[in-house]
Amino acid sequence: MRHLFDRRMLMIATGLLAAGIGSTSETAMAQPALVHGTVTFAGNEHIPEGRLVFDLREMENRNNLDELADNAPLQSTGKQGEISYSVNLPAALKPSNKLVIVARLERADGWLIARGSARLAPDQPADITLHKVMY
Structure with missing residues (x-):
């Protein structure tokens, strides 16, 4: 058998x-991790008109790890006091206290208007306050 x-x-x-x-x-x-939070302007003013671009940096050496290019930049109309955002981290990275998300507010011609950053913490929103850039 x-x-x-x-x-x-x-x-x-x-x-x-x-x-x-x-x-x-x-x-x-x-699966990519999702980071979310709000962007505000210093002094509780309206966020100036421009586009918000997000990138990722390491806390220790301040090297730019990755511009979060797969996420479309957000547009500010100049009338909002707060903008909510959510971006996907690259699949190899997990949110940790060693990573910082940086938001840049740029004019249409590429000039930097304001910049802000926040540390990433697992399962917590990363709220960013933009500060005006001095040239």
Whole structure:
């Protein structure tokens, strides 16, 4: 009488099962983290007209890790006192106290109007206050 499963079939099934479990756990870990918060202007003034661009930096060496390019810049009309935002971090990074999100408010011609930053903390909003840039 021939068995339904022989040793070779059992080994193939075990290998396929292990590969499937490994690939699903990597897929779950590769989901990008979402960072959200609000942007305000110093002194509770309206945020000037321009576009908000976000990038990510490390706290220790102040190197620019990544401009969060996959997120479209937000537009300020000059009439808002507060703007809510949400950006996706690169898949390899997780929010930690070593990372800082930096917001730059730029005019249409690229000149910097204001800048602000906030430390990232897991599961907490990163509220940024913009300060006017002095040239």
